[in-house]
Amino acid sequence: MSILVRALSRGVFVGALLAGQVMLAAEAVAATDDYERLKNPVAVKPFSLVDQNGAPFNLQSLKNHWSMIFVGFTTCPDVCPVTLGNLEAVRAEMGLRVSPERIPRIIFLAVDPARDVPVLKEYLGYFHPQYIGISGEVNQIGSLIDSLNAFYRLDKKHTDDNDYDVLHTAYVSLINPAGEMVAKLNPPFHPHKTAMYLSQLISGVRFDD
Amino acid sequence: MTRSTRIAVSLLLLLQSIPLSAEQQNDSTGSTATDIEISEAWVGLAPPTMAMNAGYFSLSNLTDKPIELVSVTSPAYGSIQIHQSQLLNGIASMKMLPTLTIQPHQQVQFESGGLHLMMRKPITAMSLGDSAAVQLNFKNGTSVHVEMPVLKSKSRDNHNDQHNHHQHH
Numbered sequence: 001m002s003i004l005v006r007a008l009s010r011g012v013f014v015g016a017l018l019a020g021q022v023m024l025a026a027e028a029v030a031a032t033d034d035y036e037r038l039k040n041p042v043a044v045k046p047f048s049l050v051d052q053n054g055a056p057f058n059l060q061s062l063k064n065h066w067s068m069i070f071v072g073f074t075t076c077p078d079v080c081p082v083t084l085g086n087l088e089a090v091r092a093e094m095g096l097r098v099s100p101e102r103i104p105r106i107i108f109l110a111v112d113p114a115r116d117v118p119v120l121k122e123y124l125g126y127f128h129p130q131y132i133g134i135s136g137e138v139n140q141i142g143s144l145i146d147s148l149n150a151f152y153r154l155d156k157k158h159t160d161d162n163d164y165d166v167l168h169t170a171y172v173s174l175i176n177p178a179g180e181m182v183a184k185l186n187p188p189f190h191p192h193k194t195a196m197y198l199s200q201l202i203s204g205v206r207f208d209d
Numbered sequence: 210m211t212r213s214t215r216i217a218v219s220l221l222l223l224l225q226s227i228p229l230s231a232e233q234q235n236d237s238t239g240s241t242a243t244d245i246e247i248s249e250a251w252v253g254l255a256p257p258t259m260a261m262n263a264g265y266f267s268l269s270n271l272t273d274k275p276i277e278l279v280s281v282t283s284p285a286y287g288s289i290q291i292h293q294s295q296l297l298n299g300i301a302s303m304k305m306l307p308t309l310t311i312q313p314h315q316q317v318q319f320e321s322g323g324l325h326l327m328m329r330k331p332i333t334a335m336s337l338g339d340s341a342a343v344q345l346n347f348k349n350g351t352s353v354h355v356e357m358p359v360l361k362s363k364s365r366d367n368h369n370d371q372h373n374h375h376q377h378h
Contacts, residue, residue: 074256074258074259075259075261077253077255077259077261077262077263077325077327078253078263078292078294078303078321078322078325078327079294079301079321079322081253081255081256081263082253082321082322082362085362119258122256122257122258123256123258123259126256126257126258127256151300155302165302165303165304167300167301167302168300168301168302169299169300169301170296170299170300170301171299186299187296187301187322188322
């Protein structure tokens with residue numbers, strides 16, 4: 001895409017190729033919808049973060065609940081709001097299929113604390129009051145990111161850049177009540193399909209608390 | 210799609226050097242360079258913490274020549290850029306496109322997860338029921354006006370509303 005745009009800016013006629021590639025790029029984002037159950041659950045390592053109310057949130061906080069952790073940032077205009085909206089629709093649909101205590105909580109891991117922490121509570125309240133948002137020290141964010149086999153990078157163009165994009169893993173990590181990652185859910189998180197997948201997976205797992 | 214449902218966008222020929230006759234303006238049959246169709250335009254309602262919105266629409270080039278979208282402006286926003294969300298190897302990121310070329314008789318979708326308008330610095334916070342008057346400016350001097358209503362999401366229900374809305378323009 002970038003090559004094509006550069007070519008255009010030089011006035012090079014690219015022909016029908018461009019329109020085709022633009023559409024392919026859009027479809028590539030929109031068309032993938034798959035779920036990857038890990039062969040072996042991966043235990044989340046200890047971490048120490050803070051939720052949107054200032055309360056500690058750590059490995060113990062993940063225990064005894066199913067959770068979906070989504071890596072994002074609060075100044076993300078396009079993908080993050082849509083994802084958060086879809087995940088709430090997933091929860092609503094799961095309510096018809098599994099008991100309430102088995103419906104995963106939605107945990108938004110905000111990886112841009114300088115911009116995220118001051119607004120996290122208001123941001124998540126806009127989507128759903130039950131959403132949990134966590135953030136904190138960079139090394140602690142990094143620890144949880146490592147456990148999820150995830151990635152993020154603040155794409156600052158220079159040190160004073162305050163208008164930067166944040167690159168981040170697009171999948172949602174499913175965490176079981178033992179604090180282990182058991183599956184990756186890839187976008188676009190179609191509410192019905194995702195709810196069906198999760199309900200089936202979660203119904204087949206028993207935990208003795 | 211019938212001609213009457215086309216977005217009869219108000220067209221401005223910004224290049225003063227090219228006179229535009231009334232006859233040309235009213236010529237709805239021709240594949241003139243001004244045949245550009247915008248539909249399903251909307252602005253995503255954003256959390257109150259965000260001083261930006263994402264804008265979406267469908268853009269059709271009904272002409273026989275490529276057209277190049279070079280800028281987007283609105284009195285409701287401090288700046289608007291063409292952005293593209295992309296997913297590469299499972300990593301979500303965003304890039305700015307300086308311009309966007311639409312080939313003859315091609316349609317380009319602006320939609321979540323792909324192309325979108327990055328609308329920054331709203332002059333006043335945009336709420337449900339508001340709409341933004343947006344102008345798309347093309348390299349050939351054509352400008353297209355479109356009213357973009359603020360919606361929480363693109364649904365079937367409000368799809369019809371949008372379409373009707375645009376016929377008035």
